[in-house]
Amino acid sequence: xxxxxxxxxxxxxxxxxxxxxxxxxxxxxxxxxxxxxxxxxxxxxxxxxxxxxxxxxxxxxxxxxxxxxxxxxxxxxxxxxxxxxxxxxxxxxxxxxxxxxxxxxxxxxxxxxxxxxxxxxxxxxxxxxxxxxxxxxxxxxxxxxxxxxxxxxxxxxxxxxxxxxxxxxxxxxxxxxxxxxxxxxxxxxxxxxxxxxxxxxxxxxxxxxxxxxxxxxxxxxxxxxxxxxxxxxxxxxxxxxxxxxxxxxxxxxxxxxxxxxxxxxxxxxxxxxxxxxxxxxxxxxxxxxxxxxxxxxxxxxxxxxxxxxxxxxxxxxxxxxxxxxxxxxxxxxxxxxxxxxxxxxxxxxxxxxxxxxxxxxxxxx
Amino acid sequence: xxxxxxxxxxxxxxxxxxxxxxxxxxxxxxxxxxxxxxxxxxxxxxxxxxxxxxxxxxxxxxxxxxxxxxxxxxxxxxxxxxxxxxxxxxxxxxxxxxxxxxxxxxxxxxxxxxxxxxxxxxxxxxxxxxxxxxxxxxxxxxxxxxxxxxxxxxxxxxxxxxxxxxxxxxxxxxxxxxxxxxxxxxxxxxxxxxxxxxxxxxxxxxxxxxxxxxxxxxxxxxxxxxxxxxxxxxxxxxxxxxxxxxxxxxxxxxxxxxxxxxxxxxxxxxxxxxxxx
Numbered sequence: 001x002x003x004x005x006x007x008x009x010x011x012x013x014x015x016x017x018x019x020x021x022x023x024x025x026x027x028x029x030x031x032x033x034x035x036x037x038x039x040x041x042x043x044x045x046x047x048x049x050x051x052x053x054x055x056x057x058x059x060x061x062x063x064x065x066x067x068x069x070x071x072x073x074x075x076x077x078x079x080x081x082x083x084x085x086x087x088x089x090x091x092x093x094x095x096x097x098x099x100x101x102x103x104x105x106x107x108x109x110x111x112x113x114x115x116x117x118x119x120x121x122x123x124x125x126x127x128x129x130x131x132x133x134x135x136x137x138x139x140x141x142x143x144x145x146x147x148x149x150x151x152x153x154x155x156x157x158x159x160x161x162x163x164x165x166x167x168x169x170x171x172x173x174x175x176x177x178x179x180x181x182x183x184x185x186x187x188x189x190x191x192x193x194x195x196x197x198x199x200x201x202x203x204x205x206x207x208x209x210x211x212x213x214x215x216x217x218x219x220x221x222x223x224x225x226x227x228x229x230x231x232x233x234x235x236x237x238x239x240x241x242x243x244x245x246x247x248x249x250x251x252x253x254x255x256x257x258x259x260x261x262x263x264x265x266x267x268x269x270x271x272x273x274x275x276x277x278x279x280x281x282x283x284x285x286x287x288x289x290x291x292x293x294x295x296x297x298x299x300x301x302x303x304x305x306x307x308x309x310x311x312x313x314x315x316x317x318x319x320x321x322x323x324x325x326x327x328x329x330x331x332x333x334x335x336x337x338x339x340x341x342x343x344x345x346x347x348x349x350x351x352x353x354x355x356x357x358x359x360x361x362x363x364x365x
Numbered sequence: 366x367x368x369x370x371x372x373x374x375x376x377x378x379x380x381x382x383x384x385x386x387x388x389x390x391x392x393x394x395x396x397x398x399x400x401x402x403x404x405x406x407x408x409x410x411x412x413x414x415x416x417x418x419x420x421x422x423x424x425x426x427x428x429x430x431x432x433x434x435x436x437x438x439x440x441x442x443x444x445x446x447x448x449x450x451x452x453x454x455x456x457x458x459x460x461x462x463x464x465x466x467x468x469x470x471x472x473x474x475x476x477x478x479x480x481x482x483x484x485x486x487x488x489x490x491x492x493x494x495x496x497x498x499x500x501x502x503x504x505x506x507x508x509x510x511x512x513x514x515x516x517x518x519x520x521x522x523x524x525x526x527x528x529x530x531x532x533x534x535x536x537x538x539x540x541x542x543x544x545x546x547x548x549x550x551x552x553x554x555x556x557x558x559x560x561x562x563x564x565x566x567x568x569x570x571x572x573x574x575x576x577x578x579x580x581x582x583x584x585x586x587x588x589x590x591x592x593x594x595x596x597x598x599x600x601x602x603x604x605x606x607x608x609x610x611x612x613x614x615x616x617x618x619x620x621x622x623x624x625x626x627x628x629x630x631x632x633x634x635x636x637x638x639x640x641x642x
Contacts, residue, residue, distance in 0.1 A: 203500065210499035211508075214486040218475045225473035228431060230461035230490030230551050239496070285477070349477065 008353035015352065016198075023194055027187040037190050039299045041172055041258050044190075044197040047294035049251035050278040051201050051287050052244045057276075058285035058349075059208060060240040061220030065137045065272050066124070067248050069144025072267035073120055074113035074249030075256035076151060079166035080159065081109045087168040092161055099158040106170050110196065110253050117249025118242040120147070125241045129234065141269060151264040165263040172257050193254055200247050205287055207243065216240050220285075281338050282345050289347030305330060371612045373402050374627075379604070381408025383445075384555055384587045385430065385465075390439035392425050392611075399425040401611040403439070407555070412581060412588040414598045416622075417608035418631060423591045424470055426608070427557055430589075431467050432460045443555070462490060466553035468544040470560045470591070474532040480543055481528040484515040487550035515550065521580065522546040537564050542576075549584060556580075558590035562597050570594050574601045599623065607631065 023040060030036065049071060056062045081104045083091055092098035104112065128139045150156065152163040160166075175192040176184045207213050215236050218226040227233050256262045278297050282289030308327040312319045338345070385407040392400040400422040407413045415423050428434045430441055432448070432455040441449035443463055448455055475483050488511050494504035502508075519525045522542040527535060532543060541561055548556060561577070562570045574597045581588050592598050598605060599619040607615040607622060609631040615622055622628055 206500045206502065207496075210502070211485070211489045211492055211494075211511075212496055212499055214478070214482055215489045217477055217482075218486045218489075221475040221477045222473045224433070224457075225469065225475065226486075227457040228433075228461060228467055228469075228473075229487040229547065230458045231486075232456070232458045 008356040011356045012353045020191070020194060020198070024191050027190050032184075032187060032189070035303045039295065039303055040190050041193050042255075042302065043295035043298040044193040045251055045254040045258055046275065046278060046298055047291040048197040048200050048254065049248055049275050050282065050290040050294045051204055052247035052251060053275050054279050054282075054284065054287065054290045055204055055208070055216075055247075056240055056244040057279060058283075058290075059213070059220060060216040060237065061223075062129070062237060062240065063133055063137045064140040064241070064244075065269070065276070066121075066140030066144045066245070067275050068267045068269065068271040069140075069147045070117040070121060070245040070248035071252030071255060071271070072144070072147060072151065072264060073117045074252030075262045075267070076160055076166065076252075076264075077113040077116040077249070078109045078253035078256050079169050079262045081112055082106060082169040083166065084168065091164075091166060091168055092158070094164060095157040095161065098161065110250055113253035114246040114249040117252070118246040121242045121245030122238065125238045129237045129241060141272070144267070144269065144272065148264050148267055160264070163264065165261045166256075167261040170257065171260040173260075193258070196250070196254060200250055201287065201291065204243075204247060208287070212236070212239070277335060280345055281335075281342075283347035283349060284345065285349040286345070286347035286351060288350070288352045289345050292346055300334075301327070301331065371610050371614055372627075373612050374615055376404040376406060376613070377616060379406070379408055381411065383407070384409050384411075384443065385589065386442040387426070387430070388440045388442070390426065390429055390441065391437050392422070392429055392434055393437040399611050400429065400436075400608075403608065403611070403613050405606050405613065405616065407587055407589055409587055410581075410585075411603045412577065412590070412601050414602040414605045415589065415591045415608065416593070416595075416598060416605060421608040422611040423608055424559060425611075427467065427559055427591065430460070430557065431465060432457050458490070461551050461553075464552070464554040465557060466548035466551045466555075467557035468541070468548055468559055468561060470563065472537075472540045472544055474540055474543060474547070476531070476533045478532055479529050480524055480532050480535065481515060481519070483532045483543060483547050484518055484550045485511060487547045488515065490551055518546045518549055521549075521583070522576075538569050541565070541573075545576075545580070549580065553584075553586065555587045555589060558588065558592075560591050560593060562592060562594045565594075567596075570597050573597065577601060 027037065049067060053064075053067050056064050080100055084103060085101055088101065089097040124140070124143050128136060128143070131139055151160045154162050156162065172189040172193055175188040177186040177188060179185050208216075215226070215231045218229065218231060219233060219236060223233060252267075259266075274297070278293045279290055281297065282291070282293030305327045308322055308330055309324050310322065312322050383406050387403055387405045390400055390403040391398065403422075403426060415426065417423055425434065429436045429449060435454075436449055436451055438451060440447055443465060446463075447453060448460055448463060475486060478486065492499075492504075492507060492511075494507055498504045516525070516528075519528055522545060524539060524543060524546065527539065532540070535543065545556075545558070545561065558577070562573050565573060577588060577590075578601055580586065602619055604617065605619055605622045606613055607625075607628050614631060615625045615628045617625070
């Protein structure tokens with residue numbers, strides 16, 4: 001019998017543990033306004049959504065562009081069910097305090113957000129998953145747009161607050177533990193999103209490593225052969241679509257917590273493209289790649305490339321071209337370079353444990 | 366001989382227990398009749414070959430049996446149960462679940478997976494565990510049993526040394542063997558082989574013949590194969606069906622088919638035609 005290598009898995013666990021410990025320590029030591037935490041929070045959120053998209057696009061071979069739509073559903077469900085009852089008259093000021101007059105715990109709301117997204121995925125999947133490649137992408141894209149308009153519809157106001165924003169629900173900062181006088185004793189506002197994303201991505205990895213994961217990959221590799229091996233295509237595609245949407249919904253709820261407000265107009269097609277970009281840069285078919293590139297992408301767009309949007313002086317010389325929006329130009333160039341010269345992305349289809357396996361083999365030679 | 370001259374030869378009954386039965390199978394694509402009024406049967410434990418010139422409709426017949434296509438006319442029975450007709454809505458995965466496994470003429474391995482994973486994937490169908498027990502890895506026993514079974518299958522086809530290689534990095538002949546092993550992993554009772562010896566040299570072809578006979582015994586199979594290597598077909602087949610222009614033009618034991626003038630004409634052209642040319 002084959003022996004399973006234990007060591008790469010162990011190293012991976014150690015790396016993950018170190019990262020979590022580092023995040024926890026950094027949060028206690030550094031000032032909470034540091035840009036690092038913005039990046040880490042948003043990065044964790046995008047990592048989850050990117051991995052969920054990779055599950056569909058990279059591992060099952062279904063090219064869907066509905067991610068922003070499912071995130072929006074998740075964000076709204078989270079917001080709707082967690083705004084404290086006493087704050088509802090303020091938030092729903094145009095709709096008499098709204099329809100729903102109860103709240104559920106945050107964890108329950110997160111699960112509900114996922115379930116709602118999965119439920120819509122199931123309904124949409126019935127007709128849409130019969131389509132192939134580009135047609136499927138267009139149909140899912142259309143769905144996301146329809147949902148965005150529907151949520152802003154005035155008649156939906158008592159539930160979704162129409163085109164007004166949802167706010168005052170628990171955000172990441174509410175996870176900090178405070179003493180009686182309101183001073184923060186333990187900072188958890190970055191660790192908690194890391195934990196949520198970690199658990200969700202862990203579940204996706206477990207799924208990918210199970211028999212079902214292999215079945216999904218077989219559909220990606222060769223639909224005809226997969227079906228001939230007894231894999232029910234419709235059933236497994238729907239399953240992947242619903243699970244992916246579930247985690248996109250949870251990711252949407254996390255984004256709502258990160259932003260502290262939710263508004264439908266924020267969840268545009270551009271957001272889906274951002275996530276698609278993360279998946280492609282990270283490597284289509286690599287969970288590790290998606291996670292890595294999420295943080296890199298968020299860091300670059302929110303932090304490292306910010307200077308491009310402002311006037312910069314070197315001595316007396318004003319650097320030309322730098323003005324609001326130039327960041328996006330540079331970004332586009334980076335993307336083109338990646339797509340042209342690094343088509344496999346950062347990781348290709350490799351995962352974190354594979355890296356150590358490779359090294360071991362080379363060392364043995 | 367032109368298409369119109371081809372006469373349908375009826376199936377001949379045999380004594381054994383029928384596993385697969387085709388009744389007047391017809392498959393039409395627009396104006397093209399790929400398979401035309403094809404009746405045949407396979408008895409338990411037989412190796413039956415389907416031969417014919419290129420474009421005769423052999424693979425189309427396979428695709429009808431495995432429900433890749435829905436027949437235009439006719440019926441297909443597996444162990445007496447209807448698995449294909451113009452009315453019955455079947456999908457390939459359901460046919461496989463019934464116990465029919467196949468290989469493909471143009472190899473269709475899962476390219477993004479290792480040899481071992483290819484076999485494991487084919488066992489997904491027979492798993493008892495559900496999504497939740499699998500994701501939470503509560504099915505350790507089943508997983509272990511499956512891994513052992515996959516390893517045994519690799520031993521059967523002699524691919525244990527390349528178990529961790531990517532499937533598509535194997536040489537052609539080994540890919541064919543892997544396809545057979547993958548088909549066996551679905552626990553079939555009837556194995557359909559679509560040109561298993563394509564691209565193999567004579568020695569490999571001989572070995573393949575022995576291999577097919579061996580796995581037939583070991584896994585208690587019935588084998589239905591399409592093949593162009595006549596030596597292989599004549600060596601191991603119990604009976605042969607011949608298709609030409611989609612119509613069955615002959616059937617019988619290898620000796621009978623070899624002597625049949627209609628078959629010879631179909632393959633070589635009739636004497637008159639040769640003279641005319």
